Amino acid sequence: MTKQFTLGKDERLKSRKAIDQLFKEGQRFSVPPFRVSYQFTAAELKFGITVSAKNFKKATDRNRVKRLVREAWRLQKNELQQSVNGKNKGLDVFLIYTAKELPDYSLIEGKVSIVLKKFLKLVNETPVANS
RNA sequence: GCUACAAGCCAGGCUAUCGACUUGAGAGAUCAGGUAGGAAAGUCCGGACAGCACAGAGCAAUGCACCGGUGAAGAGCCGGCCUCCGAUUUAUCGGAGAGAGAUAGUGCCACAGAAAAUAACUGCCCUGGAGUAGCUAAGCUCUUCAGGGUGAGGGUGAAAAUGUGAGGUAAAAGCUCACAGCUUUUGAUGGUAACAUCAUGGGCGGGUAAACCUUGCAUGCUGAAAUGCCACGUAUAGGUUCGCUUGAGAACGGCUCGUUCGAGAACCAGGGUAGGCAGCUUGAGCCCAGAGGGUAACUUCUGGGACAGAUAAAUGAUAGCCCACGACAGAAUCCGGCUUACCGGCUUGUAGCUUUU
RNA sequence: UGGCUCGUAGCUCAACUGGACAGAUGUACCCGGCUUUUAACCGGGAGGUUGUGAGUUCGAAUCUCACCGGGCCAA
Numbered sequence: 001m002t003k004q005f006t007l008g009k010d011e012r013l014k015s016r017k018a019i020d021q022l023f024k025e026g027q028r029f030s031v032p033p034f035r036v037s038y039q040f041t042a043a044e045l046k047f048g049i050t051v052s053a054k055n056f057k058k059a060t061d062r063n064r065v066k067r068l069v070r071e072a073w074r075l076q077k078n079e080l081q082q083s084v085n086g087k088n089k090g091l092d093v094f095l096i097y098t099a100k101e102l103p104d105y106s107l108i109e110g111k112v113s114i115v116l117k118k119f120l121k122l123v124n125e126t127p128v129a130n131s
Numbered sequence: 132g133c134u135a136c137a138a139g140c141c142a143g144g145c146u147a148u149c150g151a152c153u154u155g156a157g158a159g160a161u162c163a164g165g166u167a168g169g170a171a172a173g174u175c176c177g178g179a180c181a182g183c184a185c186a187g188a189g190c191a192a193u194g195c196a197c198c199g200g201u202g203a204a205g206a207g208c209c210g211g212c213c214u215c216c217g218a219u220u221u222a223u224c225g226g227a228g229a230g231a232g233a234u235a236g237u238g239c240c241a242c243a244g245a246a247a248a249u250a251a252c253u254g255c256c257c258u259g260g261a262g263u264a265g266c267u268a269a270g271c272u273c274u275u276c277a278g279g280g281u282g283a284g285g286g287u288g289a290a291a292a293u294g295u296g297a298g299g300u301a302a303a304a305g306c307u308c309a310c311a312g313c314u315u316u317u318g319a320u321g322g323u324a325a326c327a328u329c330a331u332g333g334g335c336g337g338g339u340a341a342a343c344c345u346u347g348c349a350u351g352c353u354g355a356a357a358u359g360c361c362a363c364g365u366a367u368a369g370g371u372u373c374g375c376u377u378g379a380g381a382a383c384g385g386c387u388c389g390u391u392c393g394a395g396a397a398c399c400a401g402g403g404u405a406g407g408c409a410g411c412u413u414g415a416g417c418c419c420a421g422a423g424g425g426u427a428a429c430u431u432c433u434g435g436g437a438c439a440g441a442u443a444a445a446u447g448a449u450a451g452c453c454c455a456c457g458a459c460a461g462a463a464u465c466c467g468g469c470u471u472a473c474c475g476g477c478u479u480g481u482a483g484c485u486u487u488u
Numbered sequence: 489u490g491g492c493u494c495g496u497a498g499c500u501c502a503a504c505u506g507g508a509c510a511g512a513u514g515u516a517c518c519c520g521g522c523u524u525u526u527a528a529c530c531g532g533g534a535g536g537u538u539g540u541g542a543g544u545u546c547g548a549a550u551c552u553c554a555c556c557g558g559g560c561c562a563a
Binding site: 175228229238288290341343463470471 | 545
Binding site: 005007008009014015019049059060063067068074105 | 149150151152172405406442443444448449460461
């Protein structure tokens with residue numbers, strides 16, 4: 001039996017190059033308080049999160065927001081991951097937290113779930129990649 | 132016991148489930164261990180470490196500025212001296228001090244005031260001349276002019292030529308004297324020294340050097356985006372200017388001289404890469420206990436203990452229970468300080484009040 | 489991580505080398521006038537502990553130090 005609720009190095013956006021390309025060429029939509037950028041790739045589902053230092057002056061607060069979002073994604077992303085893998089594709093997703101107030105976990109959990117549902121719909125509409 | 136102040140310390144805990152980074156073991160599945168701070172912050176000082184430079188001279192620039200100690204070093208810390216402020220028990224206690232030089236020079240000191248710094252003006256005094264002046268006259272007084280002596284008086288200001296008294300004089304003045312104050316030479320005593328006390332001689336033409344500056348001392352420049360190695364990729368193309376022994380540029384760091392190297396250099400536009408490893412965490416280190424040295428900062432010896440190492444960047448999330456109901460806040464090469472932020476609690480010391488014995 | 493620079497009325501800017509009520513006609517605000525009303529125009533007024541706190545000085549927006557808050561640069 002494999003672990004489900006993981007968020008290892010393979011599942012995070014870790015290449016500066018990939019992130020630059022995502023912002024340059026990727027598509028985006030908005031689910032307040034998030035701004036979401038995404039791009040279909042050949043690899044697998046990858047995820048990143050950032051918080052502006054302009055909105056949160058203290059590093060502690062920025063870390064707090066990032067940890068909450070990572071946790072929400074980790075616990076809810078399984079369905080999308082299976083769907084993406086089923087289509088034999090990859091997907092890079094990058095979230096930017098744009099609000100100026102510190103959120104609590106239940107709010108983040110709800111918003112991330114909305115984002116995930118949007119992606120599920122998107123993925124189901126795209127054809128299967130013939131490798 | 133309460134209150135106030137000062138110093139030091141701690142910075143929620145436990146359990147369950149699901150994760151992240153990392154170290155070790157294992158063929159692997161996996162298992163075991165470790166994982167933010169007192170300020171990790173501000174980047175204000177000082178270093179370590181690394182690269183380049185380590186012929187030289189001059190100028191400049193920056194920083195520091197009582198003395199001794201401490202320490203790798205410092206604008207840190209400890210102790211002392213001096214000055215100022217506050218308190219009272221008048222000799223102590225507490226606090227503050229960028230604490231060399233104002234007789235090397237230059238500048239500035241609004242308003243007010245005669246004047247803000249060679250002393251000028253007003254005034255005071257003396258001598259001489261003049262007068263349709265006054266008094267009977269010599270002469271004196273008055274007015275005015277010229278020459279000379281003075282720096283006492285001028286009440287304004289933050290600040291006025293050290294203050295008070297006496298002598299002295301035509302009028303005066305540290306001009307002289309006494310006392311007091313400041314500064315300084317020499318000597319003695321005490322102290323490692325700053326300095327203190329005493330004696331002695333000289334001086335006393337404000338303030339401002341966080342105005343320029345002078346004196347003394349110190350300082351090569353650049354910072355982990357340093358630096359070394361491996362891998363991958365492109366454009367040995369284009370434009371402008373300068374230069375090839377008549378020397379561009381570099382070493383050389385801000386400039387000049389000087390020395391050496393020397394054929395490309397600067398800018399514009401454009402193209403490529405932005406992966407990995409080392410540096411990278413164990414070090415002038417930290418904590419605890421004991422025995423010494425020192426007033427103290429600090430230090431010596433012995434024994435024991437624990438050490439984050441990420442790289443779009445880990446150190447967390449949820450639930451429950453307990454209590455004092457959880458503040459400020461997140462490592463990015465590493466140390467030593469300083470400064471700033473901080474809910475609450477504990478310990479020690481000092482002072483005051485109260486109660487009991 | 490390292491460095492540079494700036495904070496003055498609500499806004500945009502002045503105030504020289506320290507000197508006294510910290511200015512502007514700007515723009516915004518308030519009151520009055522003009523107009524049927526509004527705008528424009530005319531007249532008048534208010535608005536600042538010079539980012540904060542210390543220090544030097546007789547005296548600080550100005551000089552020095554420490555904080556706070558902006559902006560910019562370096563691959």
